[in-house]
Amino acid sequence: MAERVGVYVCHCGSNIAGMVDCEAVARWAKENVSDVAVSRDYKFMCSSLGQAMIEEDIRKEGLTRVVVAACSPHLHEKTFRRACSNAGLNPYLMQMCNIREHVSWVAQERDPATEKAKSLISAAVARVKRQEPLEPMKVGVNPRTLVVGGGIAGLQATLELADAGYPVVLVERSPSIGGHMAQFDKTFPTLDCSACILTPKMSEAYQHENVTLYSYAELEEVSGSVGAFKVRIRKRARSVREDLCTGCGACIEKCPRKVVDNDFEVGLGYRKAIYMPFPQAVPKIPVIDRENCTWFQRGKCRVCEKMCQPGAIDYDQQDEIIELDVGNIILATGWKLFDCRKIPQYGYGRLANVFTNMEFERLCNAAGPTSGKIVLRDGKTEPRSVAIVHCVGSRDKNHNEHCSAVCCMAALKFGHLVLEKTGAEVYSFYIDMRTNQKMYEEFYCRLLEEGMHFIRGRVAEITDAARMPGEEGKLIIQCEDTLLGRQRRIPVDMVILMGALEPQADAKELGLKCGISCSMAGWYTERHPKLDPVATMTDGVFVAGACQGAKDIPAAVAQGAAAAARVMGMITKGTVEIEPVVASIDEEGCSGCRICNNMCPYNAIEYDAGRNVSRVITALCKGCGTCVAACPAGVITGSHFNNEQIGAEIEGILWDARAAAGRGAAAAV
Amino acid sequence: MKYAFYPGCSLEVNAAAYDVSVRAVARVLGVELVELDDWNCCGATEYFSQDELTACAVIARNLALVEPSMNQLTAPCAACFLNLKKVDRLMAEHPDLGGKINEALAAGGLHYDPGRVRVRHLLEVIHTDVGEEAIKAKVVRPLTGLRVAPYYGCQVVRPYKDVDDPEYPVKMDELFRWLGAEVVDYPVKSHCCGGHMTQISEPEAFELIRRLLQSALEYDTDVIACLCPMCQLNMDAYQSRVNGMFNTSFHIPVLYFTQLLGLALGVPEKDLGFGKEIVSAGPVIHAKLAAC
Numbered sequence: 022m023a024e025r026v027g028v029y030v031c032h033c034g035s036n037i038a039g040m041v042d043c044e045a046v047a048r049w050a051k052e053n054v055s056d057v058a059v060s061r062d063y064k065f066m067c068s069s070l071g072q073a074m075i076e077e078d079i080r081k082e083g084l085t086r087v088v089v090a091a092c093s094p095h096l097h098e099k100t101f102r103r104a105c106s107n108a109g110l111n112p113y114l115m116q117m118c119n120i121r122e123h124v125s126w127v128a129q130e131r132d133p134a135t136e137k138a139k140s141l142i143s144a145a146v147a148r149v150k151r152q153e154p155l156e157p158m159k160v161g162v163n164p165r166t167l168v169v170g171g172g173i174a175g176l177q178a179t180l181e182l183a184d185a186g187y188p189v190v191l192v193e194r195s196p197s198i199g200g201h202m203a204q205f206d207k208t209f210p211t212l213d214c215s216a217c218i219l220t221p222k223m224s225e226a227y228q229h230e231n232v233t234l235y236s237y238a239e240l241e242e243v244s245g246s247v248g249a250f251k252v253r254i255r256k257r258a259r260s261v262r263e264d265l266c267t268g269c270g271a272c273i274e275k276c277p278r279k280v281v282d283n284d285f286e287v288g289l290g291y292r293k294a295i296y297m298p299f300p301q302a303v304p305k306i307p308v309i310d311r312e313n314c315t316w317f318q319r320g321k322c323r324v325c326e327k328m329c330q331p332g333a334i335d336y337d338q339q340d341e342i343i344e345l346d347v348g349n350i351i352l353a354t355g356w357k358l359f360d361c362r363k364i365p366q367y368g369y370g371r372l373a374n375v376f377t378n379m380e381f382e383r384l385c386n387a388a389g390p391t392s393g394k395i396v397l398r399d400g401k402t403e404p405r406s407v408a409i410v411h412c413v414g415s416r417d418k419n420h421n422e423h424c425s426a427v428c429c430m431a432a433l434k435f436g437h438l439v440l441e442k443t444g445a446e447v448y449s450f451y452i453d454m455r456t457n458q459k460m461y462e463e464f465y466c467r468l469l470e471e472g473m474h475f476i477r478g479r480v481a482e483i484t485d486a487a488r489m490p491g492e493e494g495k496l497i498i499q500c501e502d503t504l505l506g507r508q509r510r511i512p513v514d515m516v517i518l519m520g521a522l523e524p525q526a527d528a529k530e531l532g533l534k535c536g537i538s539c540s541m542a543g544w545y546t547e548r549h550p551k552l553d554p555v556a557t558m559t560d561g562v563f564v565a566g567a568c569q570g571a572k573d574i575p576a577a578v579a580q581g582a583a584a585a586a587r588v589m590g591m592i593t594k595g596t597v598e599i600e601p602v603v604a605s606i607d608e609e610g611c612s613g614c615r616i617c618n619n620m621c622p623y624n625a626i627e628y629d630a631g632r633n634v635s636r637v638i639t640a641l642c643k644g645c646g647t648c649v650a651a652c653p654a655g656v657i658t659g660s661h662f663n664n665e666q667i668g669a670e671i672e673g674i675l676w677d678a679r680a681a682a683g684r685g686a687a688a689a690v
Numbered sequence: 691m692k693y694a695f696y697p698g699c700s701l702e703v704n705a706a707a708y709d710v711s712v713r714a715v716a717r718v719l720g721v722e723l724v725e726l727d728d729w730n731c732c733g734a735t736e737y738f739s740q741d742e743l744t745a746c747a748v749i750a751r752n753l754a755l756v757e758p759s760m761n762q763l764t765a766p767c768a769a770c771f772l773n774l775k776k777v778d779r780l781m782a783e784h785p786d787l788g789g790k791i792n793e794a795l796a797a798g799g800l801h802y803d804p805g806r807v808r809v810r811h812l813l814e815v816i817h818t819d820v821g822e823e824a825i826k827a828k829v830v831r832p833l834t835g836l837r838v839a840p841y842y843g844c845q846v847v848r849p850y851k852d853v854d855d856p857e858y859p860v861k862m863d864e865l866f867r868w869l870g871a872e873v874v875d876y877p878v879k880s881h882c883c884g885g886h887m888t889q890i891s892e893p894e895a896f897e898l899i900r901r902l903l904q905s906a907l908e909y910d911t912d913v914i915a916c917l918c919p920m921c922q923l924n925m926d927a928y929q930s931r932v933n934g935m936f937n938t939s940f941h942i943p944v945l946y947f948t949q950l951l952g953l954a955l956g957v958p959e960k961d962l963g964f965g966k967e968i969v970s971a972g973p974v975i976h977a978k979l980a981a982c
């Protein structure tokens with residue numbers, strides 16, 4: 022019996038109809054494409070009315086297949102599959118055809134766009150007729166969640182889940198959780214003490230009965246899929262046994278080896294070879310920096326071992342590999358600072374009193390290297406004038422096009438701290454003042470009143486080449502004041518560069534492990550930028566905080582909580598449906614050559630030695646098709662993407678070639 | 691290593707020291723410079739403001755003269771270099787203009803396809819093509835103790851960004867470090883020397899020159915190294931006039947980078963054009979280099 026296909030062409034408002042003659046396409050399909058029983062166009066197919074139209078046709082017209090020509094299946098495949106199900110049609114007998122992203126949005130002329138839409142619909146109809154009903158597979162959701170990154174976003178997600186009663190594994194790369202927020206003194210716009218609001222969350226997470234923390238650890242490998250991931254974590258050797266260490270710090274105190282701390286103190290302070298990044302570190306367990314330890318480098322010392330009463334020092338400790346099953350993964354790996362040396366005309370690294378924003382955070386911090394005194398690089402002189410340069414490495418085609426979103430506010434915070442602590446003159450050099458969250462503009466106004474100076478213009482150069490009286494011995498900021506419309510030179514004692522927030526150097530690599538992608542700039546790509554900001558294209562993998570884009574603490578916390586809520590929803594439901602699009606092996610034809618076994622990137626093929634055949638483990642298979650192509654006997658089939666379906670699709674797309682050549686398109690191919 | 695060579699007019703007279711030293715170091719470093727047969731003036735900066743098409747055609751003629759067997763052209767003068775590079779790009783980016791230029795060239799039986807010749811400044815050739823290893827291997831008289839301030843000016847590093855960092859270039863710094871000199875890292879190394887402004891408004895031009903000399907002095911410079919005849923002329927020949935105008939007493943020799951390079955490679959001073967500069971470099975060089 023011939024299939025009865027329904028074709029539905031969506032206008033998407035004017036998104037598609039503005040470039041494609043949708044009415045004509047619908048009419049054409051009915052008249053020219055074989056087995057099309059119904060063909061309609063409509064303003065918004067995804068609306069309830071549009072869906073109802075499809076459902077009614079399935080029932081009344083007895084449709085056996087449906088083609089929806091609209092937007093990307095990423096957006097609405099689920100919607101239309103559901104509509105088919107509602108009307109009793111197997112959802113896998115519906116095919117979407119993307120005439121928005123693939124046609125109207127990229128085309129420049131109406132006629133060829135309309136023709137291309139016809140080709141794609143013809144292909145979809147040819148294919149859908151050969152599709153087979155499939156049943157989605159149900160998989161139980163492991164209630165344990167993996168959170169990667171223990172900054173404020175990751176901590177929030179961890180605590181939300183743990184408080185709701187679900188087990189969480191938190192993996193943090195550095196020796197302590199806390200992220201960048203642990204380095205700050207005050208937080209804008211309220212100026213509350215960063216440590217006071219952060220450290221309680223850190224210890225709460227550590228002590229929580231539902232949280233397992235692996236610090237100084239990294240995620241090495243992920244396999245499986247939503248609901249049932251398998252993860253491998255490498256816990257690096259601390260050289261200190263966590264089960265014995267009491268955190269007394271005697272080892273640190275007596276360690277004779279002092280090195281510059283380029284991590285937490287951003288080069289402004291020192292730490293010992295055995296160290297905790299900061300006194301409130303969580304866990305309160307030191308780690309030996311083997312590269313700088315006298316024992317590891319020269320085979321002498323072992324002072325810490327002698328000092329440690331509980332005997333926790335373990336020089337032979339090895340990295341530990343931990344394998345776990347988890348249901349969902351939340352990535353909250355944050356950001357890294359732009360290397361300000363990349364703009365050499367700003368003098369960072371060459372002119373002593375040019376500081377980065379993170380250095381300045383440490384200078385302001387009461388627990389920092391200067392005990393919170395704002396002083397020049399000599400460690401004693403208080404500056405009488407300070408320049409704050411915005412957008413260093415941000416909004417700059419040579420480096421990052423994005424706005425880092427937080428530095429205008431951080432600059433205001435710095436201005437306030439300088440005025441409060443020193444009485445120096447403070448100049449902000451900005452392009453645009455971006456203070457667009459709750460209470461932010463008010464904070465800007467406050468600084469205007471406090472007497473901070475604002476000069477609108479990008480800084481051209483920071484130099485110590487004095488030109489005029491009053492410039493000797495100073496750092497001179499050369500810039501165009503775009504409000505005055507003239508060049509200005511402002512001599513100051515200290516400069517703070519507001520370096521950009523950039524994606525982590527290994528963001529792409531980690532994303533690949535978890536099956537998610539990054540934007541051109543390197544931030545993790547969310548499922549939908551507006552409507553689904555914490556989910557990703559891979560089910561069961563979520564993102565939160567600054568790894569998804571530069572953002573402030575309130576936004577990072579909101580995303581951490583949002584990601585946790587999404588995960589909780591899945592855990593509560595208990596099962597997830599996974600796509601039945603998997604490979605299967607016809608055991609009759611399998612010679613047991615095992616070529617496919619090693620090809621599969623997901624280790625989803627096992628070998629049955631007894632019967633000498635290979636078999637696909639459906640729960641692990643992602644339907645990528647690698648084995649299908651690799652099998653020398655050609656006995657592996659990828660459901661929903663079998664040869665017949667793809668052949669038909671190609672034949673369909675060439676419908677006009679067939680008409681022109683007057684013979685079978687298959688022959689032409 | 692073989693390059694078509696465009697010396698430019700300055701090197702014939704006022705920058706004769708650049709000319710002899712370029713040829714001398716090229717010989718030692720094994721860089722074969724094949725001078726263009728019948729090259730013409732590049733028109734410097736002025737022609738462009740008069741008539742773009744003529745300015746471009748005059749320059750393109752030199753590109754067209756590069757023998758078909760060669761695909762790289764090098765020029766020691768910053769202005770010539772930029773003009774040649776710019777016209778090659780303009781022709782590629784604006785096929786209309788390229789067509790008109792080729793019509794003009796056709797009158798002389800010539801033709802140029804943009805992109806055929808890669809235009810390189812001599813500094814790139816020495817720094818990047820010859821490279822650190824080969825240069826270090828040939829140093830016989832290291833410039834130990836000599837404080838050299840490399841001066842880049844504008845046209846080699848801007849507006850095109852592919853030669854060096856446009857704001858804070860470093861290639862000459864690296865070269866002098868390979869030669870054993872103490873490199874002066876001073877802040878104005880790529881600021882403008884004023885170019886032809888001396889002919890238009892002396893107070894403006896002299897102020898620009900003063901800033902360069904002032905900064906070099908503050909950073910304890912023995913000698914400034916240039917890569918452009920215009921820059922050299924401005925800082926050297928006008929130095930006493932600058933002193934007069936600002937009541938300063940600058941006395942800083944300004945040489946071509948190839949002169950100092952030649953010295954390190956063991957070329958005799960007399961073959962490097964020493965002594966042609968107005969603020970004499972001899973005393974400081976002899977004092978510093980004899981000491982070690």
Ligand SMILES: Cc1cc2nc3c(=O)[nH]c(=O)nc-3n(C[C@H](O)[C@H](O)[C@H](O)COP(=O)(O)OP(=O)(O)OC[C@H]3O[C@@H](n4cnc5c(N)ncnc54)[C@H](O)[C@@H]3O)c2cc1C
Pocket residue numbers: 169170171172173174175192193194195198199200201202205207208209210238239240353354355356357378379382427431434522525527531565566567568572573574575577
């Ligand atoms: C100078 C400055 C001042 C600021 N001041 C304020 C302020 O006053 N108020 C405000 O709201 N915002 C401020 N911000 C913004 C604030 O820093 C961010 O909003 C916040 O850090 C985002 O938190 P996060 O958890 O997403 O990332 P992060 O703080 O970067 O934390 C990420 C964590 O993940 C870990 N990690 C990274 N990669 C891995 C990996 N592969 N495996 C395991 N762990 C990993 C890191 O070690 C880190 O602990 C400021 C920013 C700057 C630059």
Ligand code: SF4
Pocket residue numbers: 272275276277278293294295309313314315316317321322323324325326
């Ligand atoms: S063994 Fe290493 S960490 Fe321990 S005290 Fe000596 S230098 Fe410090």
Ligand code: SF4
Pocket residue numbers: 411412413415416423424425426427428429430452453454455519
């Ligand atoms: S937040 Fe302000 S300083 Fe930061 S990049 Fe955006 S505009 Fe520039």
